[in-house]
Amino acid sequence: MFNDLKKTFGAFIEETKVFLIEREFIVDEKSLETPLWNLELALLEGDVALPVAEDIVQSVRTELLGTTRKWRTDLDEILKDALRKAIADVFTANCFDFDEYIEKVEKPENIVFVGVNGTGKTTTIAKIAHHLANGGYSVIMASGDTFRAGATEQIDKHAEQLGIKLIKHQHGADPAAVIYDAIQYAKARQKDIVLSDTAGRMHTNINLMDQLKKICRVTDPGLVIFVDEATAGNDAVERAKQFNDAIGINGSILTKVDVDAKGGAALSIAFITGKPILFLGTGQKYDDLSKFKPDWLLNRLFGG
């Protein structure tokens, strides 16, 4: 009888063990609510635009709902993994190797840089020129910002410091004509790459966006690169969308990542345009340019 009791008790322990350790829970809406909200806040604090953050959190919810998890596995960890995956998907969906592209493309190749005011287009062009020159390509630059005071002087100085030929017209000239001339120059002198600057413009200014369309029509660039800054918040998604809708960008560069912003704008831009992030601008010097890797952003958003 005592043995029976012992046996029963032993079975009970076993059962409890199974109940506690092996039991699986179905992940339901209620248990996800708070942790998902916290993740969304983390994305927002990292400057991922609200609609993008919501969409990504929604995809995590759909993926996890109804799945089972074991007792004592950390829901937060599961969520984080799913989120990492969702974010990585945004970036890996459209891989593009800039250097490989440049190597293979027919020369001369015209690359046009676009973006709103003050995001760092001209500085980025100087960095890309430096990067390509180091790779053994012959590069020229076109001063397509004929509007802003001091713009030509700015790019002129970069050209001088880098020892790169700059094609420029006078202030107020037609930017499409400047870039066209640069391409003709590159053809005549067998240059490889034309890096074309354009004036910063608000995506809401229809006249200036039309001008950009004209530039693309006349100069037929191989690549159109959208330049935006890591310090930007929700507006990044709006302007990336408008530029992409207007002229169809091929990729983006995120500048000013040395500022202590987390750089969620990279995710917003990649998400809305479906185009890759090519480089990060990491400082004021010509060498301060690095290839974008999704891990960089994941680590910035959620720590290493």
Next chain:
Amino acid sequence: MFGDLGSSLRDVIKRVARANRIDKRTIDETVKGIQRALLQADVNVKLVMQLSSKIRERSLDEKPVAGADPREHVIKIVYEELVKIIGEGADVPLSEQTILMVGLQGSGKTSTAAKLARFFQRKGAKPGVICADTYRPGAYEQLKQLCEQIDVPFYGEIDCSNPISIIKNGMKELERCEIKIVDTAGRHALEMDLIEEMKDIHELIKPNQKLLVLDASIGQTASRQAKAFNDAIGITGVIITKMDGTAKGGGALSAVSETNSPIAFIGMGENVDDLERFDPDGFISRLLGMGDIKSLIERAEEVLSPADMDVKSMMRGRFTLKDMYKQLEAIDKFGPLKNIMQMLPFGMELSDDSYQVTKDKLARYKVMMDSMTNEELEDPKIIGSSRIKRIARGSGTSLEDVRELLKYHKIMQKTMKGLRGGRFPMQKLMKKFK
């Protein structure tokens, strides 16, 4: 899902305005909507959370003021709480003073320095500008060209890399200028050497105003950056730039809350005249979609004589070609039509067609109207095909052009009528809040 990309506080307020009664659920939903709108406007996440819980609490606790219906009650609380954060607009005296411009790279310091000089010049003061940006190539030329454009004294040294010595010389050189504006290089909180340099400049000139220039699109880093600048030199005012785009400027709001310094100006475009005094009530009214008639009228008074534009007659819905002629003239002084329209109460979403009238077109419109008789200007309905022919010949334009002008007038007339018959009694509401 991206259909509601442009959704803002306006939508939330519209929803509340439609609700019949206010209960806990309506309030929760409203607060959630406001939260979303503020987050999307780049207001600091923590600030948003504080604000929304405060609004929820007050909406439930406080009894509506007599005469106000429950929905006005919530709107009023939201409005008040936002006003509390944004504070009063900075008072910008016209007296003798030194102004130091600081900010992140590419936020628009240099353009704003010139705009600010233009502002003081228009007010009758004598400004001068010093370029102390020794880092960015072309900074010197940019500021010099802008100052030449508006005929304001400029000092800079193109080959000198020491901002301190430039400023020393500049202060001497511009001694006779009442208002000295010092533009500095862009820098951010983590660049310790540049922050030190800024402190040295500050120590040297002991400026009366230290203005932080912030891009309207700046995100969550705004608070941290503003704090760093404030800790280093003590910010006295904030200027929000690039407000002519789609960014809402919520980052600037966080900065204001962080530094306890008011917003002085907002930048609305690329021209030297595109700088507006900041009016906190107006800013929030606009954010809430309640219109900002006050600042429109104020601006109209500043640049136009009363005869230039009869706002009241426009609001009454009588809008003749003559009114449009005056309006076109006003646009030259005002800036783009869209800016004006955004200041008006909501409920009148304009089609893009009516905005996109280029400067050239405006000029052509004016020439055509000059070829019309007084009668035609007062009553465009009488313009038939033979009159169109005459006007086209007289102004050297085509029949199409004249017809286009008449069509544009019709669109504008409709718009002006819309202003009068807004669906919500917002003017009444605004009066209550004053």
